[in-house]
Structures are given as C-alpha cells and as structure tokens.
Amino acid sequence: MGVGAAALALLLAACGTAAQADQENSVAQQNSESAATAKPKPKASVQPTPVPSVKASWSPASGDKTIYLTFDDGPGPYTQKVLDVLKDNDVKATFFIIGKMIRTREADLQRVYDDGHATGDHTWDHADLSRMNAVQIDRQLNKAAVAIGPKMGPCMRPPYGALDAEARKLAVSYGMTPVLWTRDTNDWNKASQTQIYNVLMGAKPGDVILMHDGGGDRANTVAALRDALPKLKDKGYSFASVPVCVSHTTQ
Numbered sequence: 001m002g003v004g005a006a007a008l009a010l011l012l013a014a015c016g017t018a019a020q021a022d023q024e025n026s027v028a029q030q031n032s033e034s035a036a037t038a039k040p041k042p043k044a045s046v047q048p049t050p051v052p053s054v055k056a057s058w059s060p061a062s063g064d065k066t067i068y069l070t071f072d073d074g075p076g077p078y079t080q081k082v083l084d085v086l087k088d089n090d091v092k093a094t095f096f097i098i099g100k101m102i103r104t105r106e107a108d109l110q111r112v113y114d115d116g117h118a119t120g121d122h123t124w125d126h127a128d129l130s131r132m133n134a135v136q137i138d139r140q141l142n143k144a145a146v147a148i149g150p151k152m153g154p155c156m157r158p159p160y161g162a163l164d165a166e167a168r169k170l171a172v173s174y175g176m177t178p179v180l181w182t183r184d185t186n187d188w189n190k191a192s193q194t195q196i197y198n199v200l201m202g203a204k205p206g207d208v209i210l211m212h213d214g215g216g217d218r219a220n221t222v223a224a225l226r227d228a229l230p231k232l233k234d235k236g237y238s239f240a241s242v243p244v245c246v247s248h249t250t251q
C-alpha cells in the first residue's frame with residue numbers, strides 16, 4: 001500500500017539519518033504535496049548549473065564613493081512615498097521584491113521601473129531559504145522571478161540575510177547574484193525616524209543600506225529618507241542601483 005510505505009518512510013526518517021538516502025528516493029517518488037510535508041525534506045532534485053557570468057556574492061569595490069540604498073519587502077503601501085522621495089532627490093536605488101505582493105500592486109512595480117530603479121528577487125513570500133530544500137528554494141525564487149517579470153535585475157536578496165551554501169548555489173545557477181548589505185537602518189525593527197536618519201547620515205562610501213518599503217508601517221523610513229538625502233548629497237555622496245542588479249533589459 002502507498003500509505004503504508006509512506007508511513008514507514010516517515011518513521012525511518014524520524015529514526016535518524018541512516019536510512020535517509022533511501023527515504024529521500026522514496027519520498028521523491030510521491031506527489032509533491034506529500035513530499036513537501038515529509039521530514040526530512042527531499043534533497044536536490046533541482047541540479048544547479050553554474051552560470052559563469054554570475055558571481056557568488058557582490059560587494060562594492062574599495063574606493064567606491066557611491067551609496068547603494070536598497071528597499072525590501074515591497075511593493076507595499078509606502079512604495080509610492082519612497083519613490084516620491086527618491087525622485088525629488090534624483091536618487092536611484094534597488095528594490096528587492098516579494099513576488100506575491102505584486103498581485104495587488106502591479107502599478108507600484110511599474111513605477112519602480114519607470115523611475116529607473118533596479119529590482120531583485122526577495123522570494124515569493126519572504127521565505128527563509130536556509131530552512132528549505134532545493135525544490136522549495138527553486139519554487140520561491142523562480143515563482144517570484146516570473147511575477148517580477150523580465151525587467152528584474154539578475155540578483156537576489158535572501159530574506160533575513162539567510163543564505164546557506166545550497167541556496168547560494170541554486171541562486172547563482174538561476175543567474176541571480178546574492179546581495180546582502182553593509183549597513184542596517186533597523187527600520188524593520190521599529191527604529192524611530194531619528195534612529196534611521198542617524199544611520200543614514202553615518203553612511204560611508206560604498207555602503208549598501210538596508211531599508212524597507214514593505215512589511216509594515218514605513219512612515220519613519222520615508223521621513224528619515226526625506227531629511228537625509230539632501231544632506232548626504234551636500235556631503236558629496238552619489239547614489240546608484242546595485243550594479244549587479246541592473247538588468248540588461250532596462251538599459
């Protein structure tokens with residue numbers, strides 16, 4: 001019986017790793033729903049293929065005077081407000097998009113592109129990729145990439161910054177360079193407008209700054225940005241989209 005075999009397979013899995021290889025084969029032959037709920041999760045039935053031009057990571061070159069603003073978790077109710085501030089200051093940034101958010105916010109995403117910003121993949125529903133198997137990682141990244149569309153830049157940012165070796169290898173195999181950050185405004189953690197402003201004003205050349213246009217109330221982010229951007233420009237800083245996120249199709 002299929003059910004008996006599945007139960008046995010789960011029992012074996014629960015007993016440890018000795019029977020794991022067989023267990024994975026067994027589970028992989030079941031339908032995807034039961035495979036997704038089995039523990040441990042089936043390993044790679046998605047085989048990474050290296051893309052030579054894609055880097056395993058990106059960080060700014062030393063001596064780079066540019067600041068790279070990045071906005072995660074949108075599009076959301078504050079995306080247009082962030083875009084307004086960026087436009088008023090003639091600043092280009094990078095938006096790491098959650099795929100499922102686009103269903104109700106296509107106009108926001110369109111304006112991100114129309115205003116000349118870059119985008120990257122932030123998974124379908126803000127998944128912790130380090131806790132997922134290859135099939136799940138594949139679904140998270142590629143379902144989001146399809147939703148974000150052909151103008152998406154060839155880069156990704158793992159939610160929570162959580163990227164293990166397997167997820168990194170898969171992302172690169174899909175042509176997405178992982179991009180983390182060097183400075184965190186903590187706007188995701190209820191930082192005040194002043195706190196966010198102070199982090200922004202402390203930026204150093206080459207910083208990749210973590211901010212959010214989605215995922216919650218971002219009024220402090222918008223207000224801090226409006227105060228800080230003109231002053232940072234006065235200090236001689238310039239701003240750009242993360243270079244590895246600049247899509248060929250937007251140039």
Ligand SMILES: [Zn+2]
Nearest residue numbers: 072073159160
């Ligand atoms: Zn995020």
